[in-house]
């Protein structure tokens with residue numbers, strides 16, 4: 001696999017990861033995993049779900065944006081982004097996040113709260129492999145410098161990259177994955193025959209709960 005020619009792409013040297021790679025604190029409870037299996041597409045499904053990811057900035061103010069859910073497992077939820085992005089700067093200072101996955105039907109909502117740690121390197125490689133050609137190109141070309149160019153020049157750079165490399169590109173150095181390890185997981189379900197209902201799993205709130213997770217039924 002050949003990478004882009006030097007000089008063609010602007011600098012991709014991003015900040016070094018400062019967070020330790022660590023194992024997930026606790027695996028998800030089996031019934032939450034069963035719900036995720038029923039609710040979310042498998043990781044090899046090319047139709048990736050989107051989620052809204054909330055972070056906290058240096059002043060404690062919330063921020064939010066949409067990202068693709070690259071993968072999920074009993075360890076948590078993985079997304080990928082640019083190491084130079086605002087969200088990565090925020091996560092380097094404060095690992096707390098919240099995320100929402102809304103089912104396209106609007107009848108199901110998954111909300112998770114937890115901490116985002118660097119994703120395992122294998123997850124980074126696999127997610128890039130599974131991105132579409134256009135999404136891979138975005139990972140290389142969606143830079144601050146490119147954003148300053150007039151539209152025609154951006155389109156020309158885009159086309160030139162496609163012609164030179166097609167989809168045969170490795171991830172740029174700035175390709176950066178995060179694993180969200182949840183400590184609270186809330187499944188909201190509409191019910192045409194009654195009120196909507198939530199099932200919530202909380203980590204560490206009950207000593208006797210299996211694996212440290214306790215389950216609660218909520219209104220709303």
Ligand SMILES: Cc1cc2nc3c(=O)[nH]c(=O)nc-3n(C[C@H](O)[C@H](O)[C@H](O)COP(=O)(O)O)c2cc1C
Pocket residue numbers: 050063064065066067068069079080081082085086087088
């Ligand atoms: C449907 C959709 C999917 C997106 N997927 C991603 C993604 O997987 N990764 C990403 O970094 N940005 C993605 N974006 C762009 C982000 O929403 C956001 O604009 C960008 O990451 C910059 O965010 P930040 O400045 O808060 O870091 C997506 C946007 C949309 C509308």
